[in-house]
Amino acid sequence: MTARVVVVGSANMDLVVETPTLPRPGETVLGDGFLAVPGGKGANQAVAAARAGADCHFLGAVGLDAFGDELKGCLAAAGVGLDGLRRVAGPSGVALIAVDAAAENLIVVAPGANAHFTDLDAIDRDLIAGCDVLLCQLEIPPETVAQAVAAARRGGTTIVLNAAPARALPDELLAGVDLLVVNQTEATVLAGLDGARDPDGDGLAPADDVPMLLDTLLTRVPRVVLTLGAAGAAYAERGGLRLEVGAPPVEAVDTTAAGDAFTGALAVAWAQGRAIEESLRWACAAGAACAQHRGASSSLPVQAEIDALYDRAYQPHPTA
Ligand code: ADP
Secondary structure, three states: OOOEEEEEOOOEEEEEEEOOOOOOOOOOOOOOOEEEEEEOHHHHHHHHHHHOOOEEEEEEEEEOOHHHHHHHHHHHHOOOEOOOEEEEOOOOEEEEEEEOOOOOEEEEEEOHHHHHOOOOOHHHHHHHHOOOEEEEOOOOOHHHHHHHHHHHHHHOOEEEEEOOOOOOOOHHHHHOOOEEEEEHHHHHHHOOOOOOOOOOOOOOOHHHOHHHHHHHHHOOOOEEEEEOHHHOEEEEEOOOOEEEEOOOOOOOOOOOOHHHHHHHHHHHHHHOOOOHHHHHHHHHHHHHHHHOOOOOHHHOOOHHHHHHHHHHHHOOOOOO
16 A cells, blocks of 8 residues: 655745855845745655655645745645645745855745644644654744644654754654654754764764764654765664664765655655665665755655665675
């Protein structure tokens, strides 16, 4: 049976300008290329999960503007179920992004419709309860995430939280989470270790101290996946199991949305009931496949691409 995943999260239009240098306050600089790209972590992860093969549904909000039409069209094109997509008065969420020649960026987000997504109704709660996995991020109001988590708990749906963007979280919100997915920055902030230099004196800064990050986060959630960029991902659960898997080596040209590709694919593999090591490797293959292409939502891989990279990287090949 096809795995059912529901994403409760954000949708933004990313307005990206490339510029030789980033402007200082009060300064105007001339940029080169301009791109308007559908994004937002919720929408990206919903597209990622649908392309990875899930029956995926998105609960979120866009405005009654042209960006809202475009965001809806992008999700629909990926086959994401949109019965729970709200169209609200006012603008869609927008991210204004300037990127310089060294790939350094400057981003201002206006949440727009995402900030008005404050309530789930009975139909939303039934949908969540009927899915295998609920996937949330932190770009919508926390009370909405809390309502989604409560509906999933009641329905026996597995709850995956991608705690991004980085921020500290109250225990109430983390209490219901089955699986936490974070990158090294998010893990450091969530563990309350940003600003610390080397708290356990082992010579490693918190963001690079994988065992310490995992130990700290396991005091708050039962299972953690920590993404490690080109190095892959680490997994730990209460009771002792620890795993680390390497990412497939690829020619990375743009890692934008690699984390979304990883998280969407991981939710699908989890919903399919695949073993944890295989799930992590498959998610790493999705992240690496995404990093091979320029762009955000457009570079999220389909199932066949993920399978091909997975087979190439992890399956034993007969030697000649
Ligand atoms: P985020 O994009 O959220 O900061 P990471 O940089 O940790 O997250 O990347 C998420 C996943 O994408 C990694 O766990 C890995 O599987 C894959 N990935 C990212 N960068 C690369 C890369 N340069 N080569 C191969 N895989 C990558």
